Amino acid sequence: MHDHESFFRDLRRLGVGERLLTRPAQLVAYESDGLTAFRQKPSAVLLADNQDDVIGAIKACHEHHVPFMARGSGTSLSGGSVPIQDGLVIAMNRLNRILDLDPVSRTAVVEPGVINLAVSQAAAEHGLYYAPDPSSGPVCTIGGNVAFNSGGAHCLKYGMTTNHVTGLKIVLPDGEVCQLGSDSLEGDGPDLVGAFIGSEGLWGVALEVTLRLLPKPERFYTLQAAYDSLEKAGTAVAMVIASGLLPGALEIMDRLSMDAAMAAVAAEYSKDAKAVLIVELEGPREEVEAEIPLLRDVIEKSGAYQPILAADEEQRQRIWTGRKSAFSAVGRLSPDFIVQDGVVPRSKLGHALAEIDKFAAQYQMRVANVFHAGDGNLHPLILYDGRQEGELERAEELAGEILRLCIRLGGSITGEHGVGLEKRNYMSEMFSEVDLKFMYQMREALDPRQLANPGKMLPIGTAPALVSHGAHPLEKQGIVSRY
Amino acid sequence: MPPSQVGERPTPESEDQLKELVLKLPYVKAVGGGSKPALSRDATISMAAIRGVVDYLPEEYTISVRAGTPVQEVMATLEEHGQFLPFDPPLSSAGATIGGTVAAGVSGPGRFRYGGVRDFLLGVTFMSGDGRIIHGGGKVVKNAAGFDIPKLMVGGLGAWGLITELTFKVFPRAMETLTAEIETASWADACRLGHELALAPLDLLCLELAPPNKICLRIGGQVSSLQERSERMRRSYGGDSWKQIQPDALMWQDAADFAWAGDTNALVRMAINPKQMELAEATVTQWSRADEVQRRYGVGGNVLWMSGPDEVLGESVPLLVTVLNRPALAIRGTWDVARIGGRPPNVLAERLHSVFDPQRRFVPPKSQMA
Ligand SMILES: Cc1cc2nc3c(=O)[nH]c(=O)nc-3n(C[C@H](O)[C@H](O)[C@H](O)COP(=O)(O)OP(=O)(O)OC[C@H]3O[C@@H](n4cnc5c(N)ncnc54)[C@H](O)[C@@H]3O)c2cc1C
Numbered sequence A: 001m002h003d004h005e006s007f008f009r010d011l012r013r014l015g016v017g018e019r020l021l022t023r024p025a026q027l028v029a030y031e032s033d034g035l036t037a038f039r040q041k042p043s044a045v046l047l048a049d050n051q052d053d054v055i056g057a058i059k060a061c062h063e064h065h066v067p068f069m070a071r072g073s074g075t076s077l078s079g080g081s082v083p084i085q086d087g088l089v090i091a092m093n094r095l096n097r098i099l100d101l102d103p104v105s106r107t108a109v110v111e112p113g114v115i116n117l118a119v120s121q122a123a124a125e126h127g128l129y130y131a132p133d134p135s136s137g138p139v140c141t142i143g144g145n146v147a148f149n150s151g152g153a154h155c156l157k158y159g160m161t162t163n164h165v166t167g168l169k170i171v172l173p174d175g176e177v178c179q180l181g182s183d184s185l186e187g188d189g190p191d192l193v194g195a196f197i198g199s200e201g202l203w204g205v206a207l208e209v210t211l212r213l214l215p216k217p218e219r220f221y222t223l224q225a226a227y228d229s230l231e232k233a234g235t236a237v238a239m240v241i242a243s244g245l246l247p248g249a250l251e252i253m254d255r256l257s258m259d260a261a262m263a264a265v266a267a268e269y270s271k272d273a274k275a276v277l278i279v280e281l282e283g284p285r286e287e288v289e290a291e292i293p294l295l296r297d298v299i300e301k302s303g304a305y306q307p308i309l310a311a312d313e314e315q316r317q318r319i320w321t322g323r324k325s326a327f328s329a330v331g332r333l334s335p336d337f338i339v340q341d342g343v344v345p346r347s348k349l350g351h352a353l354a355e356i357d358k359f360a361a362q363y364q365m366r367v368a369n370v371f372h373a374g375d376g377n378l379h380p381l382i383l384y385d386g387r388q389e390g391e392l393e394r395a396e397e398l399a400g401e402i403l404r405l406c407i408r409l410g411g412s413i414t415g416e417h418g419v420g421l422e423k424r425n426y427m428s429e430m431f432s433e434v435d436l437k438f439m440y441q442m443r444e445a446l447d448p449r450q451l452a453n454p455g456k457m458l459p460i461g462t463a464p465a466l467v468s469h470g471a472h473p474l475e476k477q478g479i480v481s482r483y
Numbered sequence B: 001m002p003p004s005q006v007g008e009r010p011t012p013e014s015e016d017q018l019k020e021l022v023l024k025l026p027y028v029k030a031v032g033g034g035s036k037p038a039l040s041r042d043a044t045i046s047m048a049a050i051r052g053v054v055d056y057l058p059e060e061y062t063i064s065v066r067a068g069t070p071v072q073e074v075m076a077t078l079e080e081h082g083q084f085l086p087f088d089p090p091l092s093s094a095g096a097t098i099g100g101t102v103a104a105g106v107s108g109p110g111r112f113r114y115g116g117v118r119d120f121l122l123g124v125t126f127m128s129g130d131g132r133i134i135h136g137g138g139k140v141v142k143n144a145a146g147f148d149i150p151k152l153m154v155g156g157l158g159a160w161g162l163i164t165e166l167t168f169k170v171f172p173r174a175m176e177t178l179t180a181e182i183e184t185a186s187w188a189d190a191c192r193l194g195h196e197l198a199l200a201p202l203d204l205l206c207l208e209l210a211p212p213n214k215i216c217l218r219i220g221g222q223v224s225s226l227q228e229r230s231e232r233m234r235r236s237y238g239g240d241s242w243k244q245i246q247p248d249a250l251m252w253q254d255a256a257d258f259a260w261a262g263d264t265n266a267l268v269r270m271a272i273n274p275k276q277m278e279l280a281e282a283t284v285t286q287w288s289r290a291d292e293v294q295r296r297y298g299v300g301g302n303v304l305w306m307s308g309p310d311e312v313l314g315e316s317v318p319l320l321v322t323v324l325n326r327p328a329l330a331i332r333g334t335w336d337v338a339r340i341g342g343r344p345p346n347v348l349a350e351r352l353h354s355v356f357d358p359q360r361r362f363v364p365p366k367s368q369m370a
């Protein structure tokens, strides 16, 4: 950027005063998204107070050719919210009002800085909830969820963020404001809302989001079963699917994750189990009651032992705490780790896990696995020690092997964490040259100056230096755990 | 390349033939199965020969099909494994194709529970206006890599590309389903009860309202649970008017085929907010020929389907569009443009469209963009 001062002057004209941070000490907190090994200092951070701040800032960026990036809570796991060199970070957290929550249309209109979990909390008085449940739910923002099309443990049945947004107000990279979709569940015309979701900040910034709310299920039934091999747990998933049941969640943890969870939250797993499967049924009470014997039958036949049934909400929470704590717990086993979230066809889960085991042996690194088995979304955690010369690079290489494996098996390099900085170099292995060029052209049509979150998702630009720095501060405090 | 049966349109069988045509014709408009004539009257290419199931993996919950495949064929293939397209694609009996369903962006009654065509579309292959074959999205049930191009095909009315192949997520069908009708004292009561039902944790598959005072709902699940669930709902919501409808499947197939609308009538769709149901009825019932206009409020009141003689709808739909401040989409009947009430130009759409169709071959000569 050539002329900081005239750019800053224009920003200050918006009346942002002290909310424009430019001193290096003020910028430190924004230099990474915490969970990846990337770091970059922005030239300034604007703590936006309202939509006009955001629009005004983007117009100024456009005028002065300054790259910008919106930032929610900075929990991206793919380097998506690492600042742009010499760019502006627009912090969205203060735009955190729920503007409307309507039980009749079952929608909520929220500002993008609203925390994911806050939506369900606000909707609870009407018996409603917001379905997408990333495990970062207590901290991540709806804006970040929209940018990444975030998921959670219930995607198989309920889909991801995109399936729960009906309307958006956005500001394009040149400052033009656009209204997409509406407050109807049904769309009309090309689905621009769906197209914007998952665009990782490259198409501009979301200013208002209309969410669809669902009635909270009346009854849950949660079962945890142990297996003497990962393969058997994988087969059990296939058997549940083949039985015609559609569980709300189907999750698997491997031995390393179990050990970690046991140490962290006193979760209980049998000592010799190599894998544990969690299945959750939900729905009206009569329905769940009728499904229970079917599920138990399948689980019995799958060679499970020691199935634990959650008899009440407390036991259910215990099972989920074990599952949800697994990641941060694994983090304690190692100074650093990388988490991937590639997808494979469900029937190839067993094969994929065996291959990952081989990679781990080959690279002499430990890889833990906790994943959304129902939709084939792996979450391998590669444990490494960033203080050891060359370990980060080896971990990254191993991660690359896993991504290529997912592509080879016909899956995807990311199920929910987004491409960000971290996986952009694998885009050309997943998409053909023609298809990738088409995406570049879409970006070019919307942002010819390449100012909106440049360097993310599409493989171009220079990557910020890789710097290892361990677990996210929130994770260290035990507030969130990685899925 | 044999001419198509309807209207002598060229019917390409391969991507090469398709490309040749796309680059030759000044205006490229696809027709699928002939079920939504108001949208494809001016078609210049038939997609009927680009047809067939490419890949069906029941254990993965995914199916890939060529765009010209009749929806009926897709449904039958899935049925063999007890699976289905949960958005109940409309007009399958009239020969709707899967490509046309996506391009029109229409879903049927099942949309209420799990989502619409947009929610189940995972991947797309299409030809752009400059003759390139582009693949968007993926083939697994979960994927967040790259721009979500498939979404732009949904409701794009063919203006965003000639769709050649589509991949969908599918679900297992409920073991058993049960349908009931409730009659209320008035439309206002029906709306109130409809809202209440939609808000309750009943796991309804479908929820539709039919003026003057009827609600129709469907539940699905295990054989052993349905009667009990239905009994509980009857006690809480139904009262004396609760009536179980059999056979249940036929009734919903009829609903998806608009059997209530009559073949010769025009058919129009409006995406609305459930809160607008009362205003919509209050407006329609004031029309002088209101008794000739049939209405159905689907998806718990999120979509209004309207049917009636061309001349009646032609005059009154634009008025309703103004009152409700929502555009309407013509599905059948004689209309100058498919999108009634139009829509203000959208910058995002315009800029993106320039990539999909740089020469504007997919846009009707004198109309605005889809
Ligand atoms: C412990 C932990 C657990 C996690 N678990 C899950 C999980 O289960 N499932 C899952 O999917 N993800 C998970 N994540 C990843 C992460 O939480 C999600 O990607 C989340 O959506 C990011 O939200 P954020 O507010 O932190 O966004 P940020 O990290 O601040 O930003 C992410 C991206 O969104 C863009 N962005 C932010 N706001 C806007 C806006 N208003 N308009 C346009 N673009 C915007 C940014 O520019 C950036 O590219 C987890 C992360 C952590 C740390």
Ligand SMILES: Cc1cc2nc3c(=O)[nH]c(=O)nc-3n(C[C@H](O)[C@H](O)[C@H](O)COP(=O)(O)OP(=O)(O)OC[C@H]3O[C@@H](n4cnc5c(N)ncnc54)[C@H](O)[C@@H]3O)c2cc1C
Binding pocket: B006, B007, B029, B030, B031, B032, B033, B034, B035, B036, B037, B038, B039, B040, B041, B043, B047, B067, B068, B094, B095, B096, B097, B099, B100, B101, B103, B104, B157, B158, B159, B161, B162, B163, B164, B263
């Ligand atoms: C009652 C009735 C009367 C008819 N009368 C006549 C007549 O008088 N003359 C005549 O010539 N034909 C007539 N037809 C046939 C009719 O005009 C078209 O063949 C038919 O409407 C198109 O099929 P469809 O609705 O399935 O289109 P759909 O396939 O449902 O098309 C809907 C939309 O999708 C688009 N589309 C379809 N396939 C694709 C694809 N692969 N890629 C991109 N976009 C796509 C279309 O362009 C259109 O915008 C009639 C049909 C019916 C049902």
